[in-house]
Amino acid sequence: MNYRIIFYIVGWVFNLQAIFMVLPCLTAVIYGETDLGAFLVSIVICLAVGLPLTNKKPQNKVFYIKDGCIAVALSWIVLSITGAIPFILSGAIPHPIDAIFETVSGFTTTGSSILTDVEILPKSVLFWRSFTHWIGGMGVLVFLLSLLPLAGGYHMNLMRAESPGPSVSKLVPKVQSTAKILYTIYLGMTVLQIILLLLGGVPVFDSLCITFGSAGTGGFGIKNDSMASYSTYCQVVTTVFIILFGVNFSAYYLILTKKFKQAFKLEEVRYYFGIILASVILIAVNTRHMFSGFAEAFQQSAFQVGSIITTTGYSSTDFNQWPALSKTILVLLMFVGACAGSTGGGIKVSRVVLLCKAARKEFQLYLHPNAVKKLKMDNKxxxxxxxxxxxxxxxxxxxxxxxxxxxxxxxxxxxxxxxxxxxxxxxxxxxxxxxxxxxxxxxxxxxxxxxxxxxxxxxxxxxxxxxxxxxxxxxxxxx
Structure with a gap:
């Protein structure tokens, strides 16, 4: 176990957390809120721990999968504890377990909340709450790798330990370049959604918070009804982007490098969109009587299906009141999840496809015991x-x-x-x-x-x- 490199990485996570908290500080200044002090104290605490840990670079920079897993797990625990400090100090969530629950829910892009009335919270706290989704979406260690060259180590072990999915591969030979590409795509899509929401008349603050939740597939709302009170345009734009953020980012890299055939041949992505389309149609038909027409039923079912399968968690209607068939489909989508290599959670579409193929292979072997069957994904x-x-x-x-x-x-x-x-x-x-x-x-x-x-x-x-x-x-x- 390379303890020095682990503490070095965790130290940088403390430092990054302090940098991330600058944005809610600016939000507090812009809106003239008194919660600025809670974030400033949190920044000081993070730097007081982080700077000594990163003051000296470790001589042995090699770390293996075990070291990578431990560094990632400890980093996320550090993020969760330090991220909860502003909630406690500001009085927004005074109990430590409640504050940690809300923070973990933010960074893990879960979106489950213990708050009964989010609209009474200060803008700075709401901003931080939503921003944790964006930080955790692609992964703080992936962000760290894009900035911090740790030459000489096995850095792919960090990315594999943090990135969601059964397998993670390098898009280009250098891990740091791969991390930069992932975050460039992530940032580009984030900016695009913000612009489209602004063009639709959504306020700047709302556009930022909605986009942070969409990009990280998190789902913390800044209104008590989540997304129900926003315009149909806003809901449609959000629907499109939460589905896009649930796609394996390798597909976007292939499209950007003009390898269109390879991108469209990705089985997981095809199954992902197929599951979404089938679910939307079934739910739209099943809930048609609850809306003014099929178009509205389709739009609302598309929003909820996209939100649930990508594990975003936004809601535009109370689907708890939907018929049993529709609720059952949504519960099943909770387990399926998004694509590997996306910001979404769940078991992942690729795992579901692999398990189905493995079951099919076993049935074939029962019928033909001497046959040689190879399990393939994307023709590999x-x-x-x-x-x-x-x-x-x-x-x-x-x-x-x-x-x-x-x-x-x-x-x-x-x-x-x-x-x-x-x-x-x-x-x-x-x-x-x-x-x-x-x-x-x-x-x-x-x-x-x-x-x-x-x-x-x-x-x-x-x-x-x-x-x-x-x-x-x-x-x-x-x-």
């Missing part, structure tokens, strides 16, 4: 290692899911509430159904349940394994 053979890790991921995922439901059930809410609350947090979605529905929140849950869901949100965002490694004794041994 899928390695046994990839399939094994996918199976293990699903197994551990189900264990955590079941264990979490058992603990949360101690609060004596109904099964639908417990099931969807855990699904919403473990899959980084935001709203569930019933008590945790789109017009509800998580404030009614006990602190024990909130602590479990904090763990679930972090585990879901980090693809489970980096976080669990912290609890293994062998992880901390020096070899």
């Amino acid at each position: 053979a899928v390695s046994h290692e990839t399939l094994r890790s996918t199976n293990i991921f699903l197994s551990v995922y189900l264990l955590i899911f079941c264990g979490s439901i058992l603990i949360v059930s101690l609060d004596n809410f109904d099964l639908v509430t417990n099931f969807t609350a855990v699904a919403a947090t473990l899959n980084n979605i935001g709203p569930g159904l019933e008590v945790a529905g789109p017009m509800g929140n998580f404030s009614s849950f006990s602190y024990l349940s909130k602590s479990v869901m904090i763990f679930d949100m972090l585990a879901g965002r980090l693809e489970i394994f980096p976080l669990l490694l912290l609890f293994f004794k062998d992880t901390w041994k020096k070899f």
Whole structure:
């Protein structure tokens, strides 16, 4: 274990957190709010810890997958704790567990909230709350890699540990260049959505917060009804972008480099859009009687399907009142999630496709035991290692899911509430159904349940394994 490089990376996360908090400070100054002090104190705390840790560069810059996982897990815990300090100091969320819940929900782009009335919060706090989505969307370590050249190390291990999906590959030979490309695409799409929202008459502050939530597929709203009170134009633009941010960013790189055939041949992306289209049509038909016409039903179903499958969590209507078929489809989409290599959460479309192909292969082998069948994705053979890790991921995922439901059930809410609350947090979605529905929140849950869901949100965002490694004794041994 290379402890020095891990502390060095965590130190830079402290420093970056301080830099990120400058924006809500400016927001407080612009709106003349008294919460400026809470952010300034938080900045000082972050720098007081971060600067000494980064004062001296480590001589040994090589770190392996174990070091990468530990650095990522500790970095996200640091982000969550320090990010909660402004909420506590400002008095917006005085209880530490509630503040950490809200912060973890922001950075992991979950969007689940314990707040009952967000409209009474200061603009600076609302800005920070939404901005955490944008920071966590692409990943703070990916951002760090784009700025900080750690020549000589195995930096891909950091990106693999933080980036969502069963596999992460370099777009170009250098990891730092790959990180820069990812953030350039991310920033470009963010700016484009802000411009389109401004052109539609959406206020500047609202445009920024909505876009941060869309880009990070987070979903913290700055209004109590989330997105319901915004214009149809705003909802349509948001629908388009939350779906686009759920696409594997490798597809955008291929399009930018004019490799259009390769981009359109990506199986995961094709299945992703296919699932969305089929779900939207089914829900639109099923909810037609609840709206003024099929066009409105289609628009509303498209918004909710896009929001749920990408794990954004915005809501434009109370889908808790929809027919059972529509709610069932949305719950299933919670588990499917977005594409690997996107800012979305969930199990990921690629894993679902792999598991379906593996099942099909097993059925064929039952019929033809001597046949040699290769599992392929994008016309490439899928390695046994990839399939094994996918199976293990699903197994551990189900264990955590079941264990979490058992603990949360101690609060004596109904099964639908417990099931969807855990699904919403473990899959980084935001709203569930019933008590945790789109017009509800998580404030009614006990602190024990909130602590479990904090763990679930972090585990879901980090693809489970980096976080669990912290609890293994062998992880901390020096070899």
